[in-house]
Amino acid sequence: MVTVGFGVCDLCGIGMADRTVFSISLTKHFYMKTNMGNADRVIRVILAIVFSALYFTGTVTGTWGTVLLVFGGVFLMVSVMGFCPLYAIFGINSCGNKK
Numbered sequence: 001m002v003t004v005g006f007g008v009c010d011l012c013g014i015g016m017a018d019r020t021v022f023s024i025s026l027t028k029h030f031y032m033k034t035n036m037g038n039a040d041r042v043i044r045v046i047l048a049i050v051f052s053a054l055y056f057t058g059t060v061t062g063t064w065g066t067v068l069l070v071f072g073g074v075f076l077m078v079s080v081m082g083f084c085p086l087y088a089i090f091g092i093n094s095c096g097n098k099k
Contacts, residue, residue, distance in 0.1 A: 034082040037094040041079040048072040048079070 051072030054060045060068055078084050087093065 032081065032083040032088075034095050035087045035093045036078070036082050036084050037096055040084075040094050041082065044075040044079040048076040051075070 049072075051068040055065045055069045055072075082095070084092075
């Protein structure tokens with residue numbers, strides 16, 4: 001459970017004065033906007049495929065192989081969502097849509 005402090009939601013105008021709500025109900029108010037363009041997404045999918053191929057063919061093994069596989073999974077997940085958390089932190093938007 002998440003405790004929401006005093007204030008009013010900017011999106012719907014509902015007052016949120018000290019009530020306890022499930023975090024799932026907050027997701028409709030706080031969502032991720034697409035901040036990745038098609039070129040970024042395609043490049044990350046290609047890198048994910050290359051990283052997976054390197055791991056599963058045994059070219060890269062051990063810790064480095066696991067690290068590459070994790071990076072590949074993250075790249076694939078971020079590409080499917082179209083939202084990069086690091087882009088959001090640094091204010092980068094390659095999508096073409098205005099913020």
